[in-house]
Amino acid sequence: GENVEQHPSTLSVQEGDSAVIKCTYSDSASNYFPWYKQELGKRPQLIIDIRSNVGEKKDQRIAVTLNKTAKHFSLHITETQPEDSAVYFCAASNGVTGGGNKLTFGTGTQLKVEL
Amino acid sequence: DGGITQSPKYLFRKEGQNVTLSCEQNLNHDAMYWYRQDPGQGLRLIYYSQIVNDFQKGDIAEGYSVSREKKESFPLTVTSAQKNPTAFYLCASTPYFSGANVLTFGAGSRLTVL
Numbered sequence: 207g208e209n210v211e212q213h214p215s216t217l218s219v220q221e222g223d224s225a226v227i228k229c230t231y232s233d234s235a236s237n238y239f240p241w242y243k244q245e246l247g248k249r250p251q252l253i254i255d256i257r258s259n260v261g262e263k264k265d266q267r268i269a270v271t272l273n274k275t276a277k278h279f280s281l282h283i284t285e286t287q288p289e290d291s292a293v294y295f296c297a298a299s300n301g302v303t304g305g306g307n308k309l310t311f312g313t314g315t316q317l318k319v320e321l
Numbered sequence: 322d323g324g325i326t327q328s329p330k331y332l333f334r335k336e337g338q339n340v341t342l343s344c345e346q347n348l349n350h351d352a353m354y355w356y357r358q359d360p361g362q363g364l365r366l367i368y369y370s371q372i373v374n375d376f377q378k379g380d381i382a383e384g385y386s387v388s389r390e391k392k393e394s395f396p397l398t399v400t401s402a403q404k405n406p407t408a409f410y411l412c413a414s415t416p417y418f419s420g421a422n423v424l425t426f427g428a429g430s431r432l433t434v435l
Contacts, residue, residue, distance in 0.1 A: 207380070215361065238421035249411065249426040250364070257421065295363055301421035306371070307352060308379070309424070311364040 212312025229296035327427035344412035352418040353395035371418035
């Protein structure tokens with residue numbers, strides 16, 4: 207089955223700096239890569255996703271890049287703000303080609319944005 | 322609250338007891354999922370259901386059971402066979418199982434075994 211590794215487990219940045227979280231996956235059939243954000247005491251929510259036919263996707267301060275050859279994808283947050291402090295999870299599935307929403311999640315990154 | 326309601330929010334259990342966690346959705350979603358969240362281990366899939374009266378084991382199904390008798394309901398039973406049941410449990414749903422859909426999560430249930 208799929209295995210997703212996520213690094214780092216904790217990340218501390220100064221407000222205004224950029225943050226990068228990296229994930230690798232093992233199954234070359236995976237084609238859908240979402241990122242979920244979980245604020246303290248709240249439920250996970252999707253912040254951005256990318257499909258394997260795209261190399262990069264951007265939404266305001268958040269971007270995701272995908273390298274299918276190397277089987278890794280990354281989340282980039284620019285101009286970080288205190289409200290970006292949360293746990294971020296990457297995930298992978300082959301849902302685009304009918305494999306369904308059986309996501310395999312990474313172990314999470316605790317991001318702390320310091321004033 | 323977000324279309325998925327989980328109850329109870331907190332639950333305490335003595336060893337050897339079965340407990341059932343409730344998950345109800347009013348989103349008219351076909352597919353529902355149960356995840357277990359432990360510190361440093363991310364979200365691990367316990368069971369999922371593609372449609373009513375159907376369910377499949379996920380990656381860590383041992384010691385758990387589910388049912389899907391109604392489209393809106395997907396309860397999870399943590400049995401006494403689950404060796405380490407203390408965890409945070411999240412229920413989720415998607416409109417369909419096929420395709421790449423966004424998971425809508427419930428607020429979670431925290432189970433503590435005394």
